[in-house]
Amino acid sequence: MKVKSRQAVVGDWIFVIVCVIVSLLCVLPMVNLLAKSLSGSYALVRNEVYLLPKGLNFDAYVQVFQNSKYVWSFVWTVILTVICTFVSLTMTTLCAYPLIFEKLKGRNVINVFITITMFFNAGTIPNYLLMRSLGLLDNPLVLIIPSCLSVYNMIIMRSFFYGIPDSLRESAEIDGASFFQILIKIYVPLSKPVLATLALFYAVGRWNGYGDALMYIKEEKLYPLQLYLFNIINSMNKMEVATNEGFTTPGLGAAMKAAVVMFSTVPILCIYPWLQRFFIQGVTLGAVKE
Amino acid sequence: MAAEKKEEKVKKIVVPKQQVSFGTYMRRYWQLYALLALPLIYLLVFKYVPMAYVQIAFKKYMIGKNVWTMPWANNHGFQYFIEAFQKPAFLKALRNTLLLNFLDLLLGFPMPIIFALILNELPFKGFKKCVQTIAYMPHFLSWVIIGSLSLQLFAKDSGMVNMLVTSLGGKPIPFLTENMPWVFTYVGWGIWQSFGWNSIVYLAAIAGISPDLYEAAAMDGAGRFQKMWHITLPSLKPTIVVLLIMNLGYIMGGGMERPMALGNRLVSDYSEVIATYVYNAGIKGSQFSLTTAVGLFQSVIGIILILSANFVSRKLGERGIW
Numbered sequence: 380m381k382v383k384s385r386q387a388v389v390g391d392w393i394f395v396i397v398c399v400i401v402s403l404l405c406v407l408p409m410v411n412l413l414a415k416s417l418s419g420s421y422a423l424v425r426n427e428v429y430l431l432p433k434g435l436n437f438d439a440y441v442q443v444f445q446n447s448k449y450v451w452s453f454v455w456t457v458i459l460t461v462i463c464t465f466v467s468l469t470m471t472t473l474c475a476y477p478l479i480f481e482k483l484k485g486r487n488v489i490n491v492f493i494t495i496t497m498f499f500n501a502g503t504i505p506n507y508l509l510m511r512s513l514g515l516l517d518n519p520l521v522l523i524i525p526s527c528l529s530v531y532n533m534i535i536m537r538s539f540f541y542g543i544p545d546s547l548r549e550s551a552e553i554d555g556a557s558f559f560q561i562l563i564k565i566y567v568p569l570s571k572p573v574l575a576t577l578a579l580f581y582a583v584g585r586w587n588g589y590g591d592a593l594m595y596i597k598e599e600k601l602y603p604l605q606l607y608l609f610n611i612i613n614s615m616n617k618m619e620v621a622t623n624e625g626f627t628t629p630g631l632g633a634a635m636k637a638a639v640v641m642f643s644t645v646p647i648l649c650i651y652p653w654l655q656r657f658f659i660q661g662v663t664l665g666a667v668k669e
Numbered sequence: 670m671a672a673e674k675k676e677e678k679v680k681k682i683v684v685p686k687q688q689v690s691f692g693t694y695m696r697r698y699w700q701l702y703a704l705l706a707l708p709l710i711y712l713l714v715f716k717y718v719p720m721a722y723v724q725i726a727f728k729k730y731m732i733g734k735n736v737w738t739m740p741w742a743n744n745h746g747f748q749y750f751i752e753a754f755q756k757p758a759f760l761k762a763l764r765n766t767l768l769l770n771f772l773d774l775l776l777g778f779p780m781p782i783i784f785a786l787i788l789n790e791l792p793f794k795g796f797k798k799c800v801q802t803i804a805y806m807p808h809f810l811s812w813v814i815i816g817s818l819s820l821q822l823f824a825k826d827s828g829m830v831n832m833l834v835t836s837l838g839g840k841p842i843p844f845l846t847e848n849m850p851w852v853f854t855y856v857g858w859g860i861w862q863s864f865g866w867n868s869i870v871y872l873a874a875i876a877g878i879s880p881d882l883y884e885a886a887a888m889d890g891a892g893r894f895q896k897m898w899h900i901t902l903p904s905l906k907p908t909i910v911v912l913l914i915m916n917l918g919y920i921m922g923g924g925m926e927r928p929m930a931l932g933n934r935l936v937s938d939y940s941e942v943i944a945t946y947v948y949n950a951g952i953k954g955s956q957f958s959l960t961t962a963v964g965l966f967q968s969v970i971g972i973i974l975i976l977s978a979n980f981v982s983r984k985l986g987e988r989g990i991w
Contacts, residue, residue: 390893391792398791401784402803405865408818409806411829415821426827474708477701484694489705496712498972501719502964503944504951509719525715528708558700587811590926594952609813609930612820633827640817647809652802662866663873 409644416440416637423633439638448599449607449639456604457646460585463523467581468574470528475536476562497530503594510595521595522603526584532577538664539573540566576661579654586647604643612636726750726962742958749962759963762946765939769855769928770920777860778916781867782909786897788868789875801872804865815858816930819845823854851936858931867912874908875901910987918975921967943967 383391410430415423419434427433443449477483478490506525515521543566551561567574589605596602602610651658721736727746728739742748753759784804791797807815822828823844831841844854882900891899925944932940943963951960982988 387893391790394787394790395792395796397787398796398800401787402800404861405803405806408822412818412821423827426832429829429832470708470711473704477705480698480701483698483701489709492709493712496716498975499720500968501716501723502961502968503947504957504961504964505719505722505725506715507952508722508725508957509715524711528711533708558698559704562704583809587809587813588926589811589813590924593925593929594948605811605813608817612813612817636817637821640814644810644814648806651805651809655802655805659869659873662869 412637412641416634416641418634420634439634440642442635443638443642451600452602452604452607453643455601456586459519459522459603460582463527463585464578464582466523467527467529467532468578471533471536471577472562472567472574474528474533475540476566477558478537479540480558493530493533507594516595517598517601519601522585522592522601526588526591529581529584532580535661535664536570536573536577539570543569572657572660573664575654576657579651579658580661583647583651608639608643611639723961723965725958726965728958730957730961749959750966753959753963753966758941758950759943759946761938762941762943766921766923766942766944768939769852769942770923772852772856773859774916774920776856777863778913780860780864782871782905784864785868785871785875785905786901788872789901790893790897801865804868806865807862808866810862812926812930815862819854819858819931845933846935848936848939851932852939855928855931855940859927870908870912871905874905878904907988910982914975914978914982917978918971920974921970 407430411428414428414430414432416439417432417435417437418428419436422428422433474493478486480486483489510516510521510525515524547565547569548561551565556564585603587605589603589609592601592603592606593609596606724736725739726749727742728736729742731739744751788797788800791800810818820828822830823842825831825841825843825846826835828844830844835841842850844850878901882904883896886896886900921943923942923944925942925948928940928942928945932945947960947963950956950963
């Protein structure tokens with residue numbers, strides 16, 4: 380390597396500075412939110428909070444924990460997310476694994492059957508009417524089953540499976556292992572990276588989604604967290620809703636709202652950096668196969 | 670497609686015709702079909718049955734009647750399509766869908782490419798990784814959260830940005846309360862949420878470029894930007910084309926979560942898109958036939974767009990998505 384010219388070093392630093400600015404743009408909105416959630420109501424009402432909390436206190440968080448509706452919604456969404464992730468991973472594996480066998484008769488037909496669903500979506504209303512006629516409206520299952528298999532994710536998993544050497548499963552076949560045993564003993568243990576990635580995708584999808592609940596769920600007890608937040612944030616300008624929800628102290632509203640949002644974001648923000656290596660691989664696999 | 674054909678040929682050569690009876694075959698392979706059963710039933714029920722429901726678009730919806738036995742709509746079944754196009758609310762939603770998605774594509778599509786190019790130039794590995802992690806963060810936030818951030822930052826008096834503007838002596842900017850500023854706020858949040866995540870694919874493509882090319886270019890005296898322009902970008906072209914085709918297919922699409930979370934009553938002239946129109950008129954307003962027709966129109970246009978984009982790109986000598 381030759382020594383970099385002065386011009387090149389200056390260029391490097393320009394790129395570094397651009398990246399610092401971009402990173403700040405990503406982070407500052409969250410910092411502002413955090414500061415607001417920790418600020419006193421006086422400073423908030425006077426619009427004095429930028430990036431550091433003023434009149435530091437944890438009242439808003441205490442109130443969030445005391446609000447039983449919110450706590451229930453949080454717990455319910457955690458349960459829902461865990462179930463959803465597990466069911467979806469199972470379904471995705473069940474769909475992807477048999478399709479890697481070239482000897483499988485009717486494989487092409489099945490592939491076409493699956494691919495069509497990626498391109499043609501019947502639309503909101505037919506889906507809604509189907510849920511209604513299956514009796515799934517206001518049923519917790521409606522938040523789990525209709526989204527339990529994403530063909531896109533299935534393709535990612537199948538690409539990963541293709542990358543596992545055929546010789547492994549062929550030798551197991553010769554040893555008399557059944558296809559199910561091969562799946563459990565060979566493919567699943569070797570596929571931890573892709574399983575982690577898809578688990579993240581499904582979990583984030585469920586944790587962040589509210590459109591399906593908005594359409595299919597009327598019962599407030601079954602509201603996932605994001606729908607609950609959507610309703611609070613959307614109606615926060617009307618004070619009466621805030622009082623109905625139990626957020627009574629005036630001026631605390633803004634801090635409260637910030638705290639609720641902050642608290643709902645933290646679980647995912649704690650998880651995703653650890654899975655970064657995996658999901659990069661997952662996204663890339665999906666793109667290559669497309 | 671071509672690759673699959675090749676595979677078949679290879680298979681034919683390797684495995685000479687070997688007649689196995691159906692019984693023997695099934696005894697050996699039934700497990701694979703058993704594993705596939707659940708996913709296929711799922712797709713049949715939750716993806717194909719709704720396709721049968723699509724005929725409601727051409728029929729008069731009646732409660733308690735089977736989809737197959739409902740009477741056909743007027744005008745050879747196209748009554749509701751015609752009605753939709755006579756409704757100002759739908760036309761507005763159609764315009765907004767096209768406008769917002771077009772701006773998303775125009776302003777948002779180049780961002781991840783530019784970001785990937787910049788990241789590629791960073792001299793320190795650790796710093797690069799750090800920037801990447803931060804840039805992926807917005808992708809993991811829900812639209813509700815982003816909607817709330819949007820309020821915290823851009824509200825007229827309590828938003829941080831407007832606080833800054835007023836304290837510097839400026840007039841507050843109506844990011845959320847006037848139509849055109851709101852449109853750009855909407856597009857801006859879309860870019861904010863997705864530029865980092867979408868750069869992953871480009872970074873992977875860049876990582877696959879042979880270092881020999883750069884070394885050869887450096888020998889020839891190419892500078893940083895010349896390398897970017899003559900090596901990196903051309904190597905990214907196939908990826909860019911594929912993603913562009915896919916994105917063109919979405920120009921009529923889009924869910925309701927984003928416009929609902931970012932929009933408000935003051936800007937509903939521009940925040941009402943097809944998805945929210947279908948939700949309001951269909952699920953809330955029970956105009957099932959009309960909104961099914963709207964949904965079908967949206968799906969069909971989407972398919973036509975993606976097919977023709979693919980066709981054009983292949984005609985231009987690029988690799989399509991199939």
